[in-house]
Amino acid sequence: MSLDAKTVTRIARLARIGLQPGEVETLGKDMGSIIDWVEQLKEVDVTGVDPMIGTGLAKPRLREDRVTDGNCRDKVLSNAPEREGPFYTVPKVVE
Amino acid sequence: MSGIHDFTLASARDALKARKISAVELTNAHIDAIERLDGQLNSFITRTPDQARKAAKASDEALAKGEGGSLCGIPLGIKDLFCTNGVRTTAASKILGNFVPPYESTVTANLLKDGAVFLGKLNLDEFAMGSANLTSAFGPVENPWKRKDSDAKLVPGGSSGGSAAAVAAGLVLGATGTDTGGSIRQPAAFTGIAGIKPTYGRCSRFGTIAFASSLDQAGPMARNLQDCAILLESMAGFDPRDSTSVDTPVPHYEAALKRGVKGLRVGIPKEYHVEGMPAEIEALWQQGMTWLRDAGAEIVEVSLPHTKYGLPTYYIAALAEASSNLARYDGVRFGERVSAPTLDGLYEASRAAGFGDEVKRRILIGTHVLSSGYYDAYYLRAQKVRTLIQQDFLKAFENVDVLLTPTAPSSAFAQDEKPSDPVQMYLNDVFTVPASMAGVPALSVPAGLDARGVPLGLQLIGKFFDEETLIAAGHAIEQAAAFHHRPTIHAGVSA
Numbered sequence: 001m002s003l004d005a006k007t008v009t010r011i012a013r014l015a016r017i018g019l020q021p022g023e024v025e026t027l028g029k030d031m032g033s034i035i036d037w038v039e040q041l042k043e044v045d046v047t048g049v050d051p052m053i054g055t056g057l058a059k060p061r062l063r064e065d066r067v068t069d070g071n072c073r074d075k076v077l078s079n080a081p082e083r084e085g086p087f088y089t090v091p092k093v094v095e
Numbered sequence: 096m097s098g099i100h101d102f103t104l105a106s107a108r109d110a111l112k113a114r115k116i117s118a119v120e121l122t123n124a125h126i127d128a129i130e131r132l133d134g135q136l137n138s139f140i141t142r143t144p145d146q147a148r149k150a151a152k153a154s155d156e157a158l159a160k161g162e163g164g165s166l167c168g169i170p171l172g173i174k175d176l177f178c179t180n181g182v183r184t185t186a187a188s189k190i191l192g193n194f195v196p197p198y199e200s201t202v203t204a205n206l207l208k209d210g211a212v213f214l215g216k217l218n219l220d221e222f223a224m225g226s227a228n229l230t231s232a233f234g235p236v237e238n239p240w241k242r243k244d245s246d247a248k249l250v251p252g253g254s255s256g257g258s259a260a261a262v263a264a265g266l267v268l269g270a271t272g273t274d275t276g277g278s279i280r281q282p283a284a285f286t287g288i289a290g291i292k293p294t295y296g297r298c299s300r301f302g303t304i305a306f307a308s309s310l311d312q313a314g315p316m317a318r319n320l321q322d323c324a325i326l327l328e329s330m331a332g333f334d335p336r337d338s339t340s341v342d343t344p345v346p347h348y349e350a351a352l353k354r355g356v357k358g359l360r361v362g363i364p365k366e367y368h369v370e371g372m373p374a375e376i377e378a379l380w381q382q383g384m385t386w387l388r389d390a391g392a393e394i395v396e397v398s399l400p401h402t403k404y405g406l407p408t409y410y411i412a413a414l415a416e417a418s419s420n421l422a423r424y425d426g427v428r429f430g431e432r433v434s435a436p437t438l439d440g441l442y443e444a445s446r447a448a449g450f451g452d453e454v455k456r457r458i459l460i461g462t463h464v465l466s467s468g469y470y471d472a473y474y475l476r477a478q479k480v481r482t483l484i485q486q487d488f489l490k491a492f493e494n495v496d497v498l499l500t501p502t503a504p505s506s507a508f509a510q511d512e513k514p515s516d517p518v519q520m521y522l523n524d525v526f527t528v529p530a531s532m533a534g535v536p537a538l539s540v541p542a543g544l545d546a547r548g549v550p551l552g553l554q555l556i557g558k559f560f561d562e563e564t565l566i567a568a569g570h571a572i573e574q575a576a577a578f579h580h581r582p583t584i585h586a587g588v589s590a
Binding site: 011020052054076 | 534
């Protein structure tokens with residue numbers, strides 16, 4: 001079943017992806033068919049099964065609390081699409 | 096008389112060490128092949144011939160002194176998902192079209208340390224999301240193989256389609272790939288080469304652009320498993336900068352080739368006999384069993400009862416992780432920016448312009464399954480089913496050493512035969528996804544050609560960190576299959 005325009009628009013808003021009016025319908029259809037297909041997981045009995053978060057192969061580890069990297073401001077900023085001195089720029093957020 | 100384009104990675108390494116050929120000659124021959132053939136194949140996004148020549152010269156100097164690492168002077172291609180210091184890294188996305196990383200991924204740093212020569216950055220599906228290399232913002236990659244009765248352009252598989260095509264066509268001696276749900280194995284099968292997806296945690300993810308962090312794993316792609324073994328030994332290893340990297344010694348994988356398979360127990364998962372699989376793939380699978388049995392292995396039927404849930408579970412888990420990972424592309428810190436009067440408007444416009452259709456679709460589904468009211472029904476349930484899928488494998492491995500399956504349910508299809516339904520496209524990964532979900536290692540080896548002359552691969556799946564047994568069993572198939580076919584488009588074929 002297709003996802004309706006309202007749902008698609010809400011999800012796109014959450015994901016911060018701007019959509020053209022024409023895209024909403026196509027995406028609703030495609031997403032609907034994928035969602036219908038994953039519905040089959042409902043037939044699996046998962047009572048008492050723990051969720052798998054990762055493979056569990058790497059054990060959490062501690063490291064010494066010290067600076068291992070840094071002093072590379074210009075490298076960090078080197079791919080900024082727009083900047084002013086050592087700052088990223090964005091549209092005005094606070095009036 | 097064999098020429099410069101007949102080298103495997105291993106034989107080139109030996110010839111370099113014996114000074115029968117220079118690294119500069121070898122590199123120049125490959126640069127020349129790329130110039131001749133890659134206009135058509137489109138396997139490279141960025142070529143780095145000047146850097147390669149410089150690195151080759153340095154390799155020759157080291158080799159002359161009897162020095163140099165295990166890959167000294169070997170020309171490789173790097174999937175454009177690995178950050179390379181000072182060399183544009185795009186993930187085949189418009190949103191990273193001008194991204195120049197100021198640092199090197201651990202995997203590529205390991206290869207450089209061992210003396211490898213990088214010829215450039217290889218094409219892929221955008222953010223590694225695809226199974227046909229049709230979603231790249233830099234255009235599709237053409238498979239160097241042709242059907243014998245047609246000139247149709249075939250897909251190389253995906254997402255590591257550029258890596259697969261470049262290796263198959265002889266443009267590089269080996270390449271890096273990444274595999275989230277089959278992105279090394281399926282393109283390897285489609286192009287008649289070998290590829291290994293190691294155990295999750297074997298190769299560092301540091302500096303590899305993330306798609307689904309609990310699944311992404313780097314691995315080698317090359318003409319045969321000996322070449323893959325040499326590459327994997329260099330790529331693998333513990334890295335404190337990746338919290339999921341596992342601190343366990345890296346074996347000398349190449350030595351595993353000679354182990355043989357006598358007494359090995361090979362499991363055949365009965366659920367992999369899927370409906371609608373072409374008879375010739377079923378026949379090749381049977382052939383693979385016969386080859387391994389003749390080499391001394393024992394064939395045992397096993398059951399992986401949750402196989403059919405592998406793909407839907409994958410598409411929930413992977414897309415949820417992707418929606419979270421790709422939130423960083425916001426038009427502020429790096430990447431393409433489209434101006435707008437508000438900050439949210441800037442995010443929305445930048446992401447609308449920067450991502451392709453498949454990536455948008457996947458981010459939106461991932462957002463949906465994580466959103467309030469749907470999280471438990473989709474994401475949490477998928478994580479529980481993932482546990483069951485992993486348990487299937489662990490249980491099977493109590494009884495067998497490796498599993499043998501086909502790599503993909505079809506051979507390479509034509510670019511214009513792409514299914515319009517996204518679910519149909521996802522079915523390409525039906526045999527590769529379950530091993531990814533479990534985190535166990537798997538590989539693909541070329542095993543034969545179909546009736547139309549296009550390669551088919553067999554997959555072997557192994558126990559955690561037992562890549563060596565996989566390599567031993569894979570090599571037994573290689574020896575029996577004696578796959579020496581070459582694609583129509585190949586560096587060694589003069590026009």
